[in-house]
Amino acid sequence: MAKNELETARYLDLGGERVYTISYACETPMAWVLLCGPFPSDRLYSLSAWAKWARFLACHDIAAVRFDYSGTGESTGRFSDMDFGRWLRDIEAMSDWVSARSGGRPLVLHGLGMGALLAQKAFSAGRGDGLLMWSPPLHALDILNQGLMIRLSMDMLLFRLADRKTAKDYIEEMKSGGAVQIDGYTWSSTLWTTGEQLSLDQAFASPGEGKEEKSGRPWRHVVLDDGMSPLVKSQSMLRAMNPRAAVVPSAPLNRDFCGFFEPNAAWIRKSVEDHEIARRHA
Amino acid sequence: MRDAITIKVDGLLLQGTSHQNPGGLDLGILFLNSGSLPRSSRGDLYAHLADSLAEQGFKCFRVDLPGLGDSQGEVPEEYVEFYQLVQEGTYAGCVAKLARELRRTYGLSGIVLAGICGGAQTSVFAAAKDHGAGVAGLALLDMPFFLYRSSNPAAQKKAGRSLLGRCRGGVAGAKAKMRDWVLEQKWEPLATKTYYRLRKMTSRTKGGNLPPNTNLTLLKTLSALLDQGIPVLMVTAHPPIPERKSFDYIGYVTDRPGGRLEHAKIHGTTHSFVENSGAEAVREAMARWLAGLSIKS
Numbered sequence: 001m002a003k004n005e006l007e008t009a010r011y012l013d014l015g016g017e018r019v020y021t022i023s024y025a026c027e028t029p030m031a032w033v034l035l036c037g038p039f040p041s042d043r044l045y046s047l048s049a050w051a052k053w054a055r056f057l058a059c060h061d062i063a064a065v066r067f068d069y070s071g072t073g074e075s076t077g078r079f080s081d082m083d084f085g086r087w088l089r090d091i092e093a094m095s096d097w098v099s100a101r102s103g104g105r106p107l108v109l110h111g112l113g114m115g116a117l118l119a120q121k122a123f124s125a126g127r128g129d130g131l132l133m134w135s136p137p138l139h140a141l142d143i144l145n146q147g148l149m150i151r152l153s154m155d156m157l158l159f160r161l162a163d164r165k166t167a168k169d170y171i172e173e174m175k176s177g178g179a180v181q182i183d184g185y186t187w188s189s190t191l192w193t194t195g196e197q198l199s200l201d202q203a204f205a206s207p208g209e210g211k212e213e214k215s216g217r218p219w220r221h222v223v224l225d226d227g228m229s230p231l232v233k234s235q236s237m238l239r240a241m242n243p244r245a246a247v248v249p250s251a252p253l254n255r256d257f258c259g260f261f262e263p264n265a266a267w268i269r270k271s272v273e274d275h276e277i278a279r280r281h282a
Numbered sequence: 283m284r285d286a287i288t289i290k291v292d293g294l295l296l297q298g299t300s301h302q303n304p305g306g307l308d309l310g311i312l313f314l315n316s317g318s319l320p321r322s323s324r325g326d327l328y329a330h331l332a333d334s335l336a337e338q339g340f341k342c343f344r345v346d347l348p349g350l351g352d353s354q355g356e357v358p359e360e361y362v363e364f365y366q367l368v369q370e371g372t373y374a375g376c377v378a379k380l381a382r383e384l385r386r387t388y389g390l391s392g393i394v395l396a397g398i399c400g401g402a403q404t405s406v407f408a409a410a411k412d413h414g415a416g417v418a419g420l421a422l423l424d425m426p427f428f429l430y431r432s433s434n435p436a437a438q439k440k441a442g443r444s445l446l447g448r449c450r451g452g453v454a455g456a457k458a459k460m461r462d463w464v465l466e467q468k469w470e471p472l473a474t475k476t477y478y479r480l481r482k483m484t485s486r487t488k489g490g491n492l493p494p495n496t497n498l499t500l501l502k503t504l505s506a507l508l509d510q511g512i513p514v515l516m517v518t519a520h521p522p523i524p525e526r527k528s529f530d531y532i533g534y535v536t537d538r539p540g541g542r543l544e545h546a547k548i549h550g551t552t553h554s555f556v557e558n559s560g561a562e563a564v565r566e567a568m569a570r571w572l573a574g575l576s577i578k579s
Contacts (some may be wrong), residue, residue: 009297009352018284022297022352040326047320047351055354073322074329075301076284154557158522158550167574180463184325184556241317242553243430247458247494248362250434253318254349255359 006058011075012067014093017084020074021067021094022272024251026055029063031272032102034095034128036115040072040079041150041183042233045241048111049231049257056261062268063105065098072185080179080186083194084140088118095127106270106275112231114143116221120204123212123219130271131204131219132264134234140198144191151182197228209267216278220262231257245280284333289345291379291438297352298345299329300388301336308574309418310390312381313344314373314401314408316362316423316554320351323398327564334565340572347373347404365430366402371407371495378412385416392418394572399553401423402501410510412502418567419513419575421568424553427531428495429456433458474563493529501535508541515571517564520549 006025011018016090035054037043054064069087071077091109111119111130116136121133137143148167155164170180174192181187203210209220226234229252240251287298288341298321313328315321321344322329332342348355358364369372381393393416395405402425408418433453466472492498508514516532546567551560 007295007297007354009288011284011286020284020286020299026492038408044319044324048318048349048357051352073320074284074286079326125537154552157552158557181557184327184554184561237361246428246430247433248430250364250432251361252359253361256355262576 006032008171009057012094012097014097015070015089017070017075017077019067019070019076019090019094020125020128021065021227022051022054024058024064024066026058026061026063028061029102031063031108031111031129031268032098033057033062033064033100033105033108033132033268034091035064036091036109036111036119037065037146038113039065040069040185042113043057043073045230045233045237049255052257052259053231056258057265060265060269062265063102065094067094078186081186082190083190084114084198085190085194086119088121089112091115091118091122092125092127095122100128106130106131106272108271110134111136113137115141117198117200120200121198124173124201129217129269129275131217132268133204133219133221135224136200136221139143140195143197144187147182147187150271151180154183169247202250210244218274220264220267228255228257228260230255283330283336287343287345287382289377289380291383294348294354296345296348296354296380299332301332301342302346302388303336303339306336306339306341306393308341308389309342309572309577310341310384310388310393311322311383311421311572312377312393312395313342314377314395314397314404315347315350316398317400318350318357318361319366321346324554325561327398327554327556327561330561331565331568333570335569335572338569338572340576341388341390345380347376360431360432362430362434363399368403369426369429370413371404371499371503374407375403377404377408379413381408381415381417390416391418393574394419394421395425396568398555399426403497404506404532406500406507409507417512419515419572420507421515421516421517421571423555423564424519425516427479427497427501427529428493428551429497431495436473464550492504492534496529496531503532505535505538508535508543511540511542513542513544513575515544515546515568517546517548517555517567519551519553519555520547521552521556522550538553546571 008182014023043064054066057064069076104128107120107122108130112134116133140227172191174180177189179186179188207221207223211218224232229274230238235246236251239249285300287300289296316323328344332344338343346353349357385393395417397405405420409420459504464473532545548560548563550558555561555564
């Protein structure tokens with residue numbers, strides 16, 4: 001992958017927190033892409049592949065900006081104060097920030113996992129000129145239930161059978177205003193309740209491509225399977241990251257994604273060209 | 283106060299975060315990636331630790347090493363190959379350069395290297411690599427003293443570069459085949475039981491002998507640093523359901539005159555320290571040790 005000197009990291013003051021961003025710029029960008037990352041626990045596995053995608057875009061004349069949601073990663077704030085509503089506001093604020101700096105070039109919202117679901121909401125609310133979704137969950141609860149599985153598997157290591165709670169116990173705990181520790185994060189009751197209310201809109205639910213009814217803005221929904229690890233979490237990766245002893249099972253850490261990146265970048269280019277044509281006609 | 287920092291090492295842009303508060307001490311702490319994880323670590327443990335230690339006046343830095351997190355560079359294709367590079371000290375040179383650069387830029391009198399797992403191993407190798415980097419101490423969190431190896435003999439063969447490495451790969455492959463064959467047999471439970479009984483007996487007769495898969499280079503490097511008087515904090519995680527008893531490496535390195543090694547045991551947590559208030563216990567252990575270190579320095 002080509003290296004460039006145009007990777008700029010900075011903090012932005014958004015909604016009372018300092019949000020960490022990195023811009024992957026290029027000489028004359030034909031478009032800007034806002035990268036909306038996955039749920040914080042999944043960020044651990046996918047971040048370097050996500051950054052490679054940003055560099056790939058920048059090398060193909062598409063500027064990209066990635067950021068960490070408030071209360072996660074490099075951004076400030078307490079995770080226990082965060083919920084899906086707050087992270088959606090982060091996306092909206094970031095898309096406004098990028099739009100203001102894009103020099104009138106089109107902005108594509110692009111999300112992975114949870115980021116795809118939230119980007120769809122921001123897109124439907126009028127942000128962005130295009131939407132690219134990689135493996136959006138149909139419901140935010142799907143992500144939270146996966147997190148609960150991590151809690152239950154850790155409990156098997158930490159507690160004897162009689163002392164272990166069930167998924168139902170944890171859900172009840174959160175629904176009654178309590179907090180639960182999962183993978184180092186404190187999940188609040190509002191994280192759970194906002195998750196219960198968040199689902200992908202029906203129009204975007206099937207993999208494929210389309211145009212939004214009212215505005216004609218393009219969108220694309222791509223499903224990534226286990227073979228796309230480490231961009232997505234896979235069982236083999238989890239086993240390699242947490243080997244039981246000195247023997248480490250095989251799992252890819254650094255895969256060549258160019259074959260996957262290429263058609264996605266081509267879709268962005270095509271969407272941008274269509275957008276330009278439509279704008280000229282208008 | 284967190285700030286974004288970018289440092290160029292060997293032509294690669296490495297992204298990081300600094301945590302500083304006004305009027306702090308001139309002692310820095312550099313956190314190194316835990317395995318292949320980004321610089322915030324699991325549950326953003328490093329980010330919170332650095333915030334907390336910065337409040338006590340330390341200048342804290344977390345930088346993604348090449349190919350990890352936000353930094354440019356490439357890592358091997360497979361996890362096991364990456365672990366093997368880490369346990370051989372491949373990243374030590376880069377960390378020594380980083381430490382020098384941070385000391386120069388922020389006017390630090392010294393820098394403490396800290397890390398979990400592979401981050402701890404790299405800390406040890408980096409401290410030994412370049413004495414001019416001004417390493418003032420090491421905070422080693424649950425550092426493995428054994429050598430990781432591939433479960434796949436083919437990958438093992440690929441990873442081994444030297445003749446010795448290839449021979450070891452061949453032996454490991456044969457052992458893996460033998461183990462798989464035994465696991466398929468009806469009499470496997472009896473064989474396993476007998477094997478562990480024999481192993482217990484031989485380990486008693488061998489006394490303090492090191493296990494065969496010990497990372498001898500790491501052990502020797504750490505011992506040499508202790509002999510030089512480098513202060514070391516070792517923090518170990520002890521899950522509530524005890525695992526099989528393993529060799530006491532820390533006892534082995536502590537058993538030397540003049541070493542400044544402090545060992546903090548954290549019970550009820552796991553290797554990543556994010557379970558059962560492990561993060562809070564690590565923060566307390568590091569804060570206590572660093573306070574002593576800054577007074578002495």
